[in-house]
Amino acid sequence: xxxxxPEKILVAMFQLSDGTNKPLxxxxxxxxxxxxxxxxxxxxxxxxxxxxxxxxHKPLYGPLKxxxxxxxxxxxxxxxxxxxxxxxxxxxxxxGKTSGSENSGRLSRNNETQLKRICETDAFxxxxxxxxxxxLDTDFYTYLGVTVRxxxxxxxxxxxxxxxxxxxxxxxxxxxxxxITVPLHKFLCEQFKGIIERNRTTK
Amino acid sequence: xxxxxxxxxPHVIDxxxxxxxxNEFKFDHAKGLAEWLKNSADAYNREEVNDEDQYIFIRMxxxxxxxxxxxxxxxxxxxxxxxxxxxxxxxxxxxxxxxxKSKKNILGGHGNGGKFYMRQMFAESRFITYRNGLLNVxxxxxxxxxxxxxGFEKKKTKLDRAIxxxxxxxxxxxxxxxLKNKLEKGETGFTVVTGEQPDKLRGRNNVRSIVQRLRVHxxxxxxxxxxxxxxxxxxxxxxxxxxxxxxKEGFEGPFEFDVPAVLKRGSADIELTNxxxxxxxxxxxxxxxxxxxxxxRASLNCIDIRGDIGVIGSYRMNELGHIKNFTETEFIYGxxxxxxxxxxxxxxxxxxxxxxxxxxxxxxxxxxxCTKVNELADKMAEKSVEKQxxxxxxxxxxxxxxxxxxxxxNKFWEKLRGEIFGGKDEGSAFGGTGGGGSPGDKxxxxxxxxxxxxxxxxxxxGAGDKKQKGPKFPDVRLSDVDSDPLGLCETVHCDPxxxxxxxxxxxxxxxxxxxxxxxxxxxxxxxxxGSEHTRWREYMFQRHIDILVKQSVYEMERREPQLSAARIxxxxxxxxxxxxxxxxxxxxxxxxxxxxENLAGLSRxxxxxxxxxxxxx
Numbered sequence: 001x002x003x004x005x006p007e008k009i010l011v012a013m014f015q016l017s018d019g020t021n022k023p024l025x026x027x028x029x030x031x032x033x034x035x036x037x038x039x040x041x042x043x044x045x046x047x048x049x050x051x052x053x054x055x056x057h058k059p060l061y062g063p064l065k066x067x068x069x070x071x072x073x074x075x076x077x078x079x080x081x082x083x084x085x086x087x088x089x090x091x092x093x094x095x096g097k098t099s100g101s102e103n104s105g106r107l108s109r110n111n112e113t114q115l116k117r118i119c120e121t122d123a124f125x126x127x128x129x130x131x132x133x134x135x136l137d138t139d140f141y142t143y144l145g146v147t148v149r150x151x152x153x154x155x156x157x158x159x160x161x162x163x164x165x166x167x168x169x170x171x172x173x174x175x176x177x178x179x180i181t182v183p184l185h186k187f188l189c190e191q192f193k194g195i196i197e198r199n200r201t202t203k
Numbered sequence: 204x205x206x207x208x209x210x211x212x213p214h215v216i217d218x219x220x221x222x223x224x225x226n227e228f229k230f231d232h233a234k235g236l237a238e239w240l241k242n243s244a245d246a247y248n249r250e251e252v253n254d255e256d257q258y259i260f261i262r263m264x265x266x267x268x269x270x271x272x273x274x275x276x277x278x279x280x281x282x283x284x285x286x287x288x289x290x291x292x293x294x295x296x297x298x299x300x301x302x303x304k305s306k307k308n309i310l311g312g313h314g315n316g317g318k319f320y321m322r323q324m325f326a327e328s329r330f331i332t333y334r335n336g337l338l339n340v341x342x343x344x345x346x347x348x349x350x351x352x353x354g355f356e357k358k359k360t361k362l363d364r365a366i367x368x369x370x371x372x373x374x375x376x377x378x379x380x381x382l383k384n385k386l387e388k389g390e391t392g393f394t395v396v397t398g399e400q401p402d403k404l405r406g407r408n409n410v411r412s413i414v415q416r417l418r419v420h421x422x423x424x425x426x427x428x429x430x431x432x433x434x435x436x437x438x439x440x441x442x443x444x445x446x447x448x449x450x451k452e453g454f455e456g457p458f459e460f461d462v463p464a465v466l467k468r469g470s471a472d473i474e475l476t477n478x479x480x481x482x483x484x485x486x487x488x489x490x491x492x493x494x495x496x497x498x499x500r501a502s503l504n505c506i507d508i509r510g511d512i513g514v515i516g517s518y519r520m521n522e523l524g525h526i527k528n529f530t531e532t533e534f535i536y537g538x539x540x541x542x543x544x545x546x547x548x549x550x551x552x553x554x555x556x557x558x559x560x561x562x563x564x565x566x567x568x569x570x571x572x573c574t575k576v577n578e579l580a581d582k583m584a585e586k587s588v589e590k591q592x593x594x595x596x597x598x599x600x601x602x603x604x605x606x607x608x609x610x611x612x613n614k615f616w617e618k619l620r621g622e623i624f625g626g627k628d629e630g631s632a633f634g635g636t637g638g639g640g641s642p643g644d645k646x647x648x649x650x651x652x653x654x655x656x657x658x659x660x661x662x663x664x665g666a667g668d669k670k671q672k673g674p675k676f677p678d679v680r681l682s683d684v685d686s687d688p689l690g691l692c693e694t695v696h697c698d699p700x701x702x703x704x705x706x707x708x709x710x711x712x713x714x715x716x717x718x719x720x721x722x723x724x725x726x727x728x729x730x731x732x733g734s735e736h737t738r739w740r741e742y743m744f745q746r747h748i749d750i751l752v753k754q755s756v757y758e759m760e761r762r763e764p765q766l767s768a769a770r771i772x773x774x775x776x777x778x779x780x781x782x783x784x785x786x787x788x789x790x791x792x793x794x795x796x797x798x799x800e801n802l803a804g805l806s807r808x809x810x811x812x813x814x815x816x817x818x819x820x
Binding site: 073074134136149 | 711
């Protein structure tokens with residue numbers, strides 16, 4: 001089974017960290033992903049002899065952060081809870097076991113955690129009480145689990161994580177509280193589209 | 204059925220009854236002149252003359268050695284003898300003003316107001332009316348009895364002579380040619396209503412003040428807006444226009460509310476609309492200046508109840524019910540339409556159209572209007588308190604400026620960054636705030652990396668051999684007071700629910716921070732102690748420290764993907780706060796800033812001096 005290059009990096013990170021969110025150094029990720037997938041990450045002409053250290057950089061800072069699988073800082077990277085859950089399902093699939101809980105009839109642990117957290121936020125409380133006009137930009141940040149200072153890829157990652165959890169809630173859960181998260185999410189994304197757009201476009 | 208059968212005969216009414224009813228009008232001359240204006244407008248309306256062609260003159264002459272004071276109202280329609288007999292002479296006839304025509308656009312209603320004004324408020328009064336070549340003079344004598352002049356009843360008269368008798372030459376100068384032609388051809392006539400020796404014309408109740416009050420009188424305002432009404436005072440002509448009222452800033456309005464179909468009054472449901480009468484509307488407006496300070500215009504501070512035939516009642520704010528906020532209510536005026544009040548079955552409209560008849564319907568409506576006025580006044584009061592607070596906080600801008608300078612001159616941020624994060628080290632870091640950059644760039648020794656190549660390094664940086672360029676020194680501002688350095692708005696308005704330190708997305712890259720002056724605890728200090736109190740200065744100082752702590756935490760996070768509580772506790776909280784407080788204890792300028800009770804009222808030069816006195820570190 002072939003998987004895309006960013007997912008291969010995640011598998012490498014998962015194995016390196018023993019399925020935890022401990023910080024990993026870039027060089028270790030480069031070497032591990034090359035060991036696991038030499039054809040993908042080997043230096044041209046020396047594919048099985050040397051890794052190419054430039055291949056992992058873009059996916060790590062781009063799609064993997066944007067999807068909320070990875071966090072970075074000071075040239076170190078770690079998997080998020082969502083990332084860990086995703087790779088463990090991916091690993092199972094790679095090993096030919098059953099598919100992950102994403103498509104099962106239960107909320108994943110990560111999504112359940114997200115939804116519980118959302119239900120404790122001011123944005124949720126105000127929206128449920130019919131006071132949505134009182135929701136502030138700072139409530140939106142808290143709803144996503146970020147702040148105004150959060151780096152944009154991380155912001156987009158969190159947005160995706162919450163989006164996935166909310167989508168899952170509407171699909172799977174019959175918890176009436178979770179059902180509110182769907183219109184809430186829609187309202188917040190509309191209300192604060194300027195903030196989202198800013199994070200999507202800022203270089 | 205009774206066994207008796209009464210034979211109907213006309214009522215015999217003593218003239219004294221007219222005095223009793225007339226007293227109800229409590230005539231103010233402005234109100235009386237408004238009644239005359241309405242009668243003239245009705246005369247034009249009955250002839251279906253367009254508003255812009257309806258010329259009405261209020262002529263007022265002050266008392267002189269040879270003649271008493273005199274008020275007149277002149278229109279160019281005229282009445283016939285029959286109209287006087289069948290309409291004017293009749294008291295209390297609801298058909299009087301319409302003269303059997305459609306009541307649409309007829310303002311006079313019972314038509315008593317103008318007559319009572321003539322009878323009650325002048326020593327003598329009359330009207331000279333000319334139509335179809337016949338002149339009639341009808342009026343009240345000194346005994347308040349009415350009748351035709353013995354020499355001028357259905358008197359065939361040439362136009363020139365009629366004009367001379369009515370003293371209209373000077374008025375004709377102000378008539379458009381078209382109207383003069385109609386007059387000359389006999390297609391129209393004129394009526395001059397005259398009152399001589401007006402009562403109560405003394406002191407401040409003088410001619411000019413009456414004209415001024417007429418301009419704002421609820422019964423006259425709409426007429427002045429649509430018709431050509433002029434005042435001639437001692438020969439001086441002026442067009443009477445409705446003054447435009449500039450609205451209060453921030454409350455430009457108009458504020459419109461639909462009158463509910465049903466209002467509760469006690470346990471009763473009061474219906475304010477039905478299949479025959481549509482729902483009403485309340486429109487509230489504001490004035491830049493409070494009405495009570497505007498002398499004669501104070502009467503504008505009211506709610507007019509408008510009907511199909513014009514204003515059917517007018518209420519000063521304090522007559523509406525319990526007004527919660529008098530100061531702000533002085534800026535409000537408006538009108539309310541509620542067609543059902545004119546339902547003849549309801550009988551809500553009084554003869555004098557000053558107030559409505561007190562019924563459950565009218566009282567429920569007035570109570571509802573009162574709540575809407577209170578709501579608007581509350582909002583205005585809130586805004587005004589807010590404005591007052593902002594004014595009060597202006598002084599704090601200086602305090603904030605002082606703290607900004609103190610922090611900057613003491614180079615806290617640079618020192619702390621150097622101490623906690625190090626300026627030069629082995630440099631495994633790369634990427635600055637974003638943390639991204641491809642490693643091993645040739646231009647860097649060690650593996651600091653190239654910030655340019657980083658995906659998201661917005662300020663560069665890194666801890667390699669290359670000197671780092673970290674976040675800027677914080678520029679701290681006071682929300683709702685200080686100007687926005689980015690020019691995106693005048694100032695940043697914070698909500699009480701915003702954090703004590705607020706940043707917009709745009710502020711982050713510029714290291715701009717806003718101390719939330721609306722936060723509940725900040726408000727509590729300001730309300731209890733004022734913005735000049737040392738507590739407020741200390742509060743602001745604390746927020747400056749918070750900002751350095753915040754900035755340090757983020758800086759640390761950029762360098763370490765996994766922060767530990769111990770690291771934050773030791774390296775940020777303890778070290779940052781200790782450093783600042785140590786400096787604060789040693790620094791006399793800050794000590795004086797924090798502990799001197801009275802720093803209020805410093806001039807700009809003194810403030811600058813205070814800032815300059817901060818020693819450079």
